[in-house]
Amino acid sequence: MNDLRQLARVGDEDLAGQASGAGARTLLASIIAEEPVKEPRRPPWKRLAAAGVVTAALAAAVVLGPSILNTPGSATSYANAAMDIKLENGMWVARIKDPFADPARYEEAFHAVGLDVKLQLEPASPRQVGEIFQLGTGGDIGQSSSIAIDSDPKDCKITAPDCTMVLTLSQNASGAWIKAGRPAKADEPYANGNRATMDGGSLAGYTVGDKQVSEVAAEAERRGLKVVYQIVQPQPDGGYAMNPDDQSAAVGQDWWVWDAEDAQLGVVRLLVSEEHVIRK
Structure with a gap:
């Protein structure tokens, strides 16, 4: 006979809220009245091991219960x-x-x-x-x-x-x-290029195209901006190419400005070339 299955006759509802209800008394009477099963004597550690398996199973149920109920996506x-x-x-x-x-x-x-x-x-x-x-x-x-x-x-x-x-x-x-x-923090460069001449830009309302560096740099400084440069290479189709590592040092005041970008807070980047290309 499966002793655990026999003891399961009494449910939680029979025991909840009472230390000695009808269900509890029935269970106690059943335990006292049942004849002990005669079996060969075994070393006590085997019985302790079996009890440990049951305890571990109950503990696992307690741990797993909440994690199953609170699965990802169940929260709002x-x-x-x-x-x-x-x-x-x-x-x-x-x-x-x-x-x-x-x-x-x-x-x-x-x-x-x-x-x-x-x-x-x-x-x-x-x-x-x-x-x-x-x-x-x-x-x-x-x-x-x-x-x-x-x-x-x-x-x-x-x-x-x-x-x-x-x-x-x-x-x-x-x-x-x-x-x-x-x-952006004060010393952080902007991650996404933004034309400085657009509404909200640092050179808003000012046209930079086909002007020399000296003129545009003077306007930027008048607005309290620091100027840095990006050298561009004019292309036959009227566009331009840029090498991010090709900047600043050799730019002359008589070079030509193609465009302007906000580089970081208080800093404007002028896109410039030595060659003057009239764009259509």
Whole structure:
């Protein structure tokens, strides 16, 4: 006879909340009345080993229970020092609490709610903070998915201390990787090139094309900007090529400016060539 199966006649409901209910008394009477089974004497360590197996099985059940209930994806919210993510009105809403955090902390938060999403925030000019530079997809993500960056409060400047960057994702966005702009520290070069002459740029409202270095550099300095250079090689089709390592030292004041980029906070990069090419 299987002794454990026989003892299982009394359920938890019979014992819950009472030390000596009817179920407990029945169990006690059954134990006392049952004739002991005569068996050859065995060394006590064998009985202890058997008891140890039962104890270990019960302990395993206690440990595994919560981990099975809290599988990845079962949560609808999660927060750590870097990000707070919640399911709101059918969309995942991630509030970036620390835009300078290790990307692994963002990934941790996404995984906690069942999303395989990678977020990388890189230094950007003020105009590009909160913009998505690159977006990749994989896994089950489809054309109908939605990924966007906004601010909280609405329409505040993300560079302001009391303004929070907010990333919203549809529930089928798992598999996405996102590269976006964050505020840059004072000594950080911007990760994504941004034309300095566009609205919000450091040379906004100023035209640099077909002007000599001396003239454009004077305007930049008037605006309190430091000037660095990138030498370009004119191409037959009117475009140009650049070698990132070919910069600065040999640039003369009579060279010609092709364009201007915001390089980092307070620094503008002029794209220049010695040859003057009239572009159509």
